[in-house]
Amino acid sequence: MKNDQERTELLQQIDKLLTAVDSMQTCLEAPEATNADGSFDIARTNLRITANEAAQVVERQRGAQEQREKSRPKVTLATSLLAGAEASEWQANKLKTNGDEAGARQASEHAVTLRRMASEAAVTERRQSMHLVPTID
Missing domain, CATH: 1.10.287 (Helix Hairpins)
Structure with missing residues (x-):
């Protein structure tokens, strides 16, 4: 169950990252329009925030994985x-x-x-x- 929750959280973060990248790609394809309305700056900020959130999720899950491995009994x-x-x-x-x-x-x-x-x-x-x-x- 814990693995399912972690997997779901990772998939949600990946989806957010893909959405942010898609938004950035749209801005890069039409630079004239995005400079005027500020959507490029919004997309860049959104991508940066989403990437930081994803990095935090990955680090938290790595830490949890390390704790599980430490508590697992070793086969002698x-x-x-x-x-x-x-x-x-x-x-x-x-x-x-x-x-x-x-x-x-x-x-x-x-x-x-x-x-x-x-x-x-x-x-x-x-x-x-x-x-x-x-x-x-």
Whole structure:
């Protein structure tokens, strides 16, 4: 829903910009007429204001996107390895039910190896995430 609102806001800004550009183009095509009635200055001012509004919308949406990306949980190596281990176990069970004992054994060995690697990665990640604070004397 948030993306739909952002997309709608961007489309509205694009429409306003196109209207302002069209107005400016009309003024440029008939410079004699527009100099007399001041419509060129109006079109130029309108284009400048619309461009600034569009830039503000884009910057606001970029900031919101960055905030969403910062708050999104990161997939760690340990999590990925555990997912691979679970997939290998599932594959081993499937192969075993199909009668492929050698393939099932190999998939089980892969699952064990992946679990071990996930455990080691989790330890490394915990160590790296520790923030030591200096003691106050």
